[in-house]
Amino acid sequence: MLSAVFIYNQKGEVLISRLYRHDVKRSIADVFRVHVISSAAGGVKSPVTTIGSASFFHLRYDNVWLCAVTRSNANGALVFEFLYRFLGLGVSYFGRFDEEAVKSNFALVYELLDEVLDFGYPQNIEVDTLKLYVTTESIKSRSAVAEPPQSITMQATGATTWRRNDISYKKNEAFVDVIESVNLILSAKGTVLRADVQGQIVMRSFLSGMPECKFGLNDKLVLEAPDSAVAAAGHGRPLGTRSGAVGGAGGGGDGEGVEIADCQFHQCVRLGRFNTDRTISFIPPDGEFELMRYRTTESVNLPFKVLPVVREQRTCIEYEVLVKSNFSSKLAATNMAVSIPTPPNATTCRIKVTGAGKAKYHPEENKIVWRISRFQGLQEASLTAVVDLAAMSKPAPWSRPPIGLDFQVLMFTASGLLVRFLKVFEKSNYQSVKWVRYMTKAGSYQIRL
């Protein structure tokens, strides 16, 4: 397992160095700096570097390098998951994870490193639990009550390490956000090379006690089962959201299920139950957490169609880009941006936009960015541009990067997914209020030229 963890700044200076095992020396930090950080200018070749018998796993985040060292045949995914998780921990403790934050909180960083890894084995990286006994001044003042140590240790080792059992709220509420990212690769000829939806269900729970929750989706497998729990739908008030409002482009109608290709759950979900009867049951952590992630590949409703025409000539390039929205006219996309790549030797640019938004040429990034703050459903807009090219002695090849789209559409799910119910059972049998919200945004939405 891990022998050491180092944090470097951009220049390769060691900010934090924590050794866990005697099989490495502190100076091994230099090996990584020399071999990886200083030669990283041309792009990192691999996130895993083995030099001799020492292997370095690294991540870059903001302006720091996070590096884990091992001399054993470690599970690579575990190491990176640990590093991701540690980053998350830092962000939740300090608000961000950069050189500044690490430097000003170094004692805390050491304390955390001591707690989350024992002899190089990741232990408990749940923020909520750690905050009980790894504290900073600001956090300490907030939870002034000193917990009895026994309850802390039970918490840190128990079956539900993610939740304390003494939480209480006056008003019991749960918010469910369904956030979908649409990934698309469209070929220049307009055929879909790859389209899938990455869904994320984020829950914010403000529930008292140890609530047992059950969660239902319009999962095709469940709906097609002969006696599914359809009757249980519509438990909470706003959850009865009709499909009319959601998934305007169809595919989300009642009784029509979504085929989920794969899903992953937060560790609080009982995987065994899901495997036998596909019910999602869990005791939620307090506050915000990602309940599940899912992926669908079948019948994706693409919210936008983009039809680009690019004519390359000797001295200029002509663009015609047509964008059509493909969802109900009652909905609207916001924060939309279309970025259209231009060759590096472009000089000037004349742009004309019809329909909506404003476009601007950004020579430093070699692209035209067309921003549309609000784009109604079933609408279209177009852009034409002429880009002049500087004469070059040798025609350098232009890699023709794809057109990228960025957007957000509220109350629309590209997969057609719907939350059918969320039931909360607790000993004290309180009433709870549940809310659900849907949003679709662009993941990597690329149209090749």
Place this chain on the structure above:
Amino acid sequence: MKKVVANMTMGNDMSPLYREVIACMGVPDLEVKKMVYLFLINYARARAEIASHAAAGFEDDVNDANPLIRAMAIRTMGYIYVERVVEGLIDPLRHCLRDRDPYVRKTAAMAVLKLYMFDRSLVEEERFLDMLKDLLADSNPSVVANAVAALTEVSERSPHIKLKLNMKIAGKLVTALNECNEWGQIYIIEALMYVTPQNSDDAETLIERILPRLQHGNSGVVLACVKIIAYMMNYVAQADVLEPILRKLSPPLVTLLNSGPEVQFITLRNIQLLLQRWPTVLQNQLRAFFCKYDDPIYVKLAKLEVILALTTEENARVVLAELTEYAAEIDVDFVRKAVRSIGRIAIKIELAADRCVRALLDLIQTKVNYVVQEAIVVLRDIFRKYPNRYESTIGALCDNLDTLDEPEARAAMIWIIGQYADRIDNSDRVLGRFLETFLDDPAEVQLALLTAIVKLFIKRPTAGQDLVPKVLKWATESVDSPDIRDRGFIYWRLLSTDPEMARTVVLSEKPEITAEGERLDAPLLEELLLQIGTLSSIHRKLPSTFIPFAKKRVLGASPALTRLTIAPPPVSRLPRCSTVPPGPPAATPGSAPPAADAQPPATARSSSAHPSSTMLDAIGGAGAGQSNPYISDVTPGPMANNDAVLIDLMSMDYDEDPSQGDMAIGSGGMYGFNANFGTSGMNLAGFDVLSAGSGTSAGRSGHAASSGWAIGGGGGGAAPDSQTLNNAFDAAGLDALGSIPTSPPSASWLAGSRSPAAAADLVRQFTPPYEPMASRSAPLSAPAAPGRSMTAPAANGGAQPMAATSASPFGMPLFPQTLSPESSAFGAAHSADYLHSSSAFTTPTSAHPLLGSASGSEFVSAPTTASSGSLLGL
């Protein structure tokens, strides 16, 4: 305290403050204590006395009422490897392992592991491992997980302890999974690798129970599950059980492609392995692997390989369109690989070949220099694979002659021209132009040019008659490389003695090439699959090659071991233990029989598998089995524990130790493993060669030659590198031709250097060009050959054929007989026909069969028989 720690981090030496710091240990504040501990961990490494002073403080802390402090004290003490602290740790540790508080227990479990690293025998004496074992039944899942992690690592590192879990324990562990946190789940799942299912039901049950974990959000958990499932599938009896399992594996793997790029990379590397063993996994998921424009380069390259592996006749069109798209990007490495992939698809899927060639020609039209060069290299392979189909495209290739500046592309172009010298009108002019820079070109190009010109001469004597003498003269006189020089001599002699023979040799039918070269060897693949998710699967290397203490992992023997597979790929493996007893080394050429004997069982086992694995077994037999008796002859010392190699390992494992309950930790089980792979340098060298041979580099004979020497060196105890050896020959005035007897380098070396007179004589016989081969030289070399095999028995099975081949050029009648198996094997080795001559004569013999193995042909026993026959004749 904070300031002290801050200064410590910055590298300032704070150790003089230790008295004050240790005094702070009494402060009842948790935060202060933590910093004191940090200070101690930091300086105890360098200054043991500091830690000794703190020992008393630790004693108080481990008895503190607060479990957090108890745990912290135990944890910190475990980090400090100082005699006094360790002594003070033993008693409290025993208590802490039974502490009321689970947090303390789980920390104590780790502390046992720390102590084990410090002093193995201490842990064993104090029976801490038994206590760890008891913790496996603990009621708290975190404690179980840490105990499992500690035991696993002990088992990994200990020379004589091997963890074995039975189904009952495994069942309990799997139950504990539900309540563990994610990391604990990983430790437990990884520990399931120590279960050897005794029947198919066991394996199926475990798979069934692990499957839900594939839905976990932590990629470490998912990959660990994949590993266990891939392992357990080897024990499943019925193929129809496997199919649904494989289907369930696919979606989680695809989902992992949405994690961070680092995890994507690891996943992709592992998917490549899985695909080789289970080609049906991820069917119809091709599009998920299409590259995004902003993927990091390492992810893109790994995706390309997966795409290639998933290409079938049905989706070839889509893939090709995608690859053509990639070829238009700007990252040079990525573009090259994309172009190369197009070529590989053409070779792999015949129906797609037309389209691939068209795509490649389009790419050549782009005139982007590296694209053109890469395309020409892959077109050469396509010409090899489909002779007489795409010759019409040669014209287009020739337009780019001037832009070729990379050796590989130049060599490929030259090969194409030479191969079709009779159909290209101006082939003589083109080759003549290449010849102008002959002396400046790298060896790879020189070899290609030499062969191409000889081909031209044979096909169109009039066109080639000016070029041939020129190139032969340069090759034999002005070039330093022994490979080129020797090939020059051979051609020269062939052309001068028997042009018909030259025609048959140079223009011999070339065996087909396949795309199989990319596959890993079956035994390697099998072990890598047991390492899914780990570093070794990422690097494609056995852990023993980069981690000093690593143990080999094998599929545990069990009546249930089936190695079922769905599609027909290879399921053969290295014979683990040789059946040959370490008898006295035979001192005559008669020593061939044991080698020959050992081969049949090996090959028989995998006879249904595809050819390359057949070869492997033979080689494995030669490497692992036969080598040992010879090694022990040459260097008796280091191989003292040789017998261990020959003992069947499984019988030595401590099976269920009745007194110990369900899990046996015994001693003595592991020697065999290590010896089998680790201790014998011979074996490892052999494997290096294998991998060199099976990669695309098979064509570079220099490569093979050097690794061949490594083998010879290993066998001989000393390792003379080829350079020195060549120098020695040069000094003796002897050309490398007759004297490359690799096998026992010492012997032939001596022969070479001690009789300079004889050698000089030989050279004199040799040099006059176009003089028919003097029959006198045969007797000259003849004494050398038998002498060689007498004095020092061949280092491995490959030695005999070599002796024969190196002797044969002198004795003309032997020539065709020995050459033919040789040439077929080498031609198969992917590169081109010109290979055979150079490597057959200049490469150390032992490299021979190894090289041949890359391609796979039915040549397993051929060299042995042919050579022993010819040896006898001599």
